[in-house]
Every structure is written in structure tokens, then in C-alpha cells.
Amino acid sequence: MKETEQNSWFSKEIIAWYKKNKRDLPWRNQTNPYFIWLSEIILQQTQVAQGLSYYYKFITHYPTIFDLAKAKEDAVLKDWQGLGYYSRARNLHASAKYVVNELGGVFPQSFEEIKKLKGVGDYTAAAIASFAYNLPHAVVDGNVYRVLSRVFGIETPIDSTLGKKVFQELATTLLNPKLAAQHNQAIMEFGSQQCKVVHPGCQNCVLQNKCFAFTNNKIDLFPTKEKKAKITQRFFTYIIFVDEEKNTVIYKRDKNDIWQGLYEFFLIEDKHLPTFDELLNNKVVKQNFKRNTSIIKHVVLKKHILSHQHLYAQFFIVKVEKLNSKTGLVVKLSQLSNYAWPRLIDKFFDVCSLQNIC
DNA sequence: AAAACGTGGCG
DNA sequence: TCGCCAAGTTT
Known part of the structure; x- marks a missing residue:
């Protein structure tokens, strides 16, 4: 009662x-x-x-x-x-x-x-x-x-x-x-x-x-909590390959990781952000472009914060004769806005208009 | 069952 | 700049 x-x-x-x-x-x-x-x-x-x-x-x-x-x-x-x-x-x-x-x-x-x-x-x-x-x-x-x-x-x-x-x-x-x-x-x-x-x-x-x-x-x-989130640091290096036709390759994230279902560019993840020269020694990178490849543009973003991760990211835009599209999707630069991107990459688009520089 | 999953706002 | 938080759920 x-x-x-x-x-x-x-x-x-x-x-x-x-x-x-x-x-x-x-x-x-x-x-x-x-x-x-x-x-x-x-x-x-x-x-x-x-x-x-x-x-x-x-x-x-x-x-x-x-x-x-x-x-x-x-x-x-x-x-x-x-x-x-x-x-x-x-x-x-x-x-x-x-x-x-x-x-x-x-x-x-x-x-x-x-x-x-x-x-x-x-x-x-x-x-x-x-x-x-x-x-x-x-x-x-x-x-x-x-x-x-x-x-x-x-x-x-x-x-x-x-x-x-x-x-x-x-x-x-x-x-x-x-x-x-x-x-x-x-x-x-x-x-x-x-x-x-x-x-x-x-x-x-x-x-x-x-x-x-x-x-x-x-x-x-009040209220009280007992746990605090553990933060991991990650370093993303994206390489945006662009051919003569203004095509590039994008990849759909499907792993058990952040941004599942969204798209991204060719990604190299490491314990740090490598320089372009260091990148050229990377086995995966070697398969995709030659030593004489030149950078069109290099963009480093400021720290991007997720709930459990701090992301440091850089983007290299490079011109290639032929795209390696084995696991990716070839799309026109002008069509990129039709895909779903993580906020991190959308921020990159904010500072770098790919269509204008390529 | 603890840990991971996004992003933006606020002090 | 940094830590905390927001109409939580999944594995």
C-alpha cells in the first residue's frame, strides 16, 4: 500500500x-x-x-x-x-x-x-x-x-x-x-x-x-558508473589511385570493425603514419604502383575521435596508368558522392575536392 | 559479460 | 585539448 x-x-x-x-x-x-x-x-x-x-x-x-x-x-x-x-x-x-x-x-x-x-x-x-x-x-x-x-x-x-x-x-x-x-x-x-x-x-x-x-x-x-572506455590509437593511410579517365577504386568495409558497410579508399594501416617513401617499400603498395609514381596531393587530417578509438589519418592521391581493382569497385570521381562514407573521409572531401585537382 | 560500436557538443 | 555524455544494442 x-x-x-x-x-x-x-x-x-x-x-x-x-x-x-x-x-x-x-x-x-x-x-x-x-x-x-x-x-x-x-x-x-x-x-x-x-x-x-x-x-x-x-x-x-x-x-x-x-x-x-x-x-x-x-x-x-x-x-x-x-x-x-x-x-x-x-x-x-x-x-x-x-x-x-x-x-x-x-x-x-x-x-x-x-x-x-x-x-x-x-x-x-x-x-x-x-x-x-x-x-x-x-x-x-x-x-x-x-x-x-x-x-x-x-x-x-x-x-x-x-x-x-x-x-x-x-x-x-x-x-x-x-x-x-x-x-x-x-x-x-x-x-x-x-x-x-x-x-x-x-x-x-x-x-x-x-x-x-x-x-x-x-x-x-549521481548517477554512478564503474567503467571507463579504453581508447586505442590507429593510423590510417589512404591511397587514392586515379587513372586517366578520372576513375578510382573504393572498397566496402565488411570486416568486424568500425564503419561496417561504408566505403573507403585503399587503406594501409600501421603503427604510425608512414612517409610516402616508406610507403613505397610496402609490399602491398608495390603491387599497385611503380616507383616513379608521383603524388598529386598529400592531406593529413587532424585527429578523428570515435568512442573507443583515436584515428590519425593521411591521404595520398596518386595518378596511375591502370587501376588495380581486384577486390575493389571502380568508380568515377564524380560519382563518389553516391556512396556512404565515414565522417573521417567526408571530412577529407571537405578539404580536398578530388574532381578539381585530378 | 565486458567491450565495442560514431559523432557532435559542451565546459 | 580533453573527458564526458547522448531516447542502447550486440557479441
Whole structure:
């Protein structure tokens, strides 16, 4: 009984706050599961401001799940270019095909069935189930971790197995099952707009008196984490071979590595960035051009930062009589913009217009 | 089950 | 410049 009372004050407060303060976002105020799914995938580890234009692009290019299922994976990746975590795009596309081909185009309607979609985990399944069908599944995302850890003073690390369990259980207890959609939207919006990571609005917060972190002056101590990412350094030397016809060779990344599914140029990875002379002694390079090959241009990019890697990259543009295209794809320089590139290479395009210099 | 997967913004 | 973080999932 006591627990029920506690649940209801929490849910009531945040829903009331939500009604007054919610942002008008395009995936809200509608219950099309396809649109909701799309928005949730885009917003994984991604802020609204960064994902918004991609959402508009996708609902325009792929107005229905059938359109997405019909598309080529390369086209989907091209549309995803720049947003990062590209497995999201590949899984989104694969799942669209699965829904259309295996489920007759009917979007799954239970938490368990929704979670069978690739790229949909506990959070996303709960979000879709509640937003589209008002099913009573509590969402736990970064916002929820922050709000709950602060309000209830929970020190369990949010990146631990125990933490995930503890917060999921608390979130489920707090959920008002009859207002699942509104409650879930409310707690996340409250986390992102009021109970912010830095400079939270504690002064005018409706939960001020009941918030453990605020009343104990420990706002900055919640939530807690135990792990920190390990960073590896990598050195990429790209060689852009260009023939007389202004063709070059590109390669699709398919290994179990970063940027899977995106394209790149001929890559030499080493423990450092070699000079061009050092490069000429490289066995792989020797097969591809002669000693008298001249550099058209050499570009060194500044450090490119990924979540677990620091990339140092340089590009050599060289003219060759004949392209070695055994494992790659020969394309016109003018067609490069049709392919999906990692941000790193897109930055190279920003500083170097290949068409103009070759 | 720990580690990897992108990118951009902010202090 | 650097570290942290963002509507997480996968292996």
C-alpha cells in the first residue's frame, strides 16, 4: 500500500510536469509504430538535435515500412551517413524486410515480438510497446537512470549488471500501467529537460523536496558508473589511385570493425603514419604502383575521435596508368558522392575536392 | 559479460 | 585539448 502511494506521487508529478513542459517533436502525438520505431532507433545514443534531420529524411525517403524494405542497403546507409553507429541502419533495414516478408507487413504488437527485431533491445521494445500500443512496459534509458538515481539516491553503478536490474525494477514499480505512454515520455523528457546532466534545474524542480540528491546536496554524485572506455590509437593511410579517365577504386568495409558497410579508399594501416617513401617499400603498395609514381596531393587530417578509438589519418592521391581493382569497385570521381562514407573521409572531401585537382 | 560500436557538443 | 555524455544494442 505504501509502495503504491509512492508510485502514484512520482508518476503524477512527472506527468503533470510533462504536460506543461513537453517539446513538440514530430514523432509524438501519433501512434504509427513504424515512425515510432524509426525515431527510437535514430535516437539511440543520439540527441534530438542531431537526429531530427535524419528522421525527416527517412520518413520522406521511406514513408512506409514497405518502402524501407524495398530499398537497397547501400541507399539506407547513404541516408544514415554521418549519424554514426551504422549497425543501426543495417539492422533497421534488415528488420523492415523481416516485417514485410515474414510478418506480412504487420508491425509486431507485443513487447516480446517487438524485441525480436534486430537492433531493438529492452529500452526500445518498451518505448515502442508503450508509445504505439500503450502497453505497460517501463523504459530505462540514460535519462531514467539519472532521474531515478538522483531522486531515490541509488548509488548502484548504472553500467553494471546489477544496476540495470535495480533500475529496471524500480522503473517498473513506478510506472502507472494505465498511462504507460505518457509516463514513459514524461520521465525521459523530465530527465533531458529538467534533471539534466549538467546544470539541472533544481531551483524550480517539482521533485525538489523529495529528491535525495538535491536535499543532500549530492546532485553531481549521481548517477554512478564503474567503467571507463579504453581508447586505442590507429593510423590510417589512404591511397587514392586515379587513372586517366578520372576513375578510382573504393572498397566496402565488411570486416568486424568500425564503419561496417561504408566505403573507403585503399587503406594501409600501421603503427604510425608512414612517409610516402616508406610507403613505397610496402609490399602491398608495390603491387599497385611503380616507383616513379608521383603524388598529386598529400592531406593529413587532424585527429578523428570515435568512442573507443583515436584515428590519425593521411591521404595520398596518386595518378596511375591502370587501376588495380581486384577486390575493389571502380568508380568515377564524380560519382563518389553516391556512396556512404565515414565522417573521417567526408571530412577529407571537405578539404580536398578530388574532381578539381585530378 | 565486458567491450565495442560514431559523432557532435559542451565546459 | 580533453573527458564526458547522448531516447542502447550486440557479441
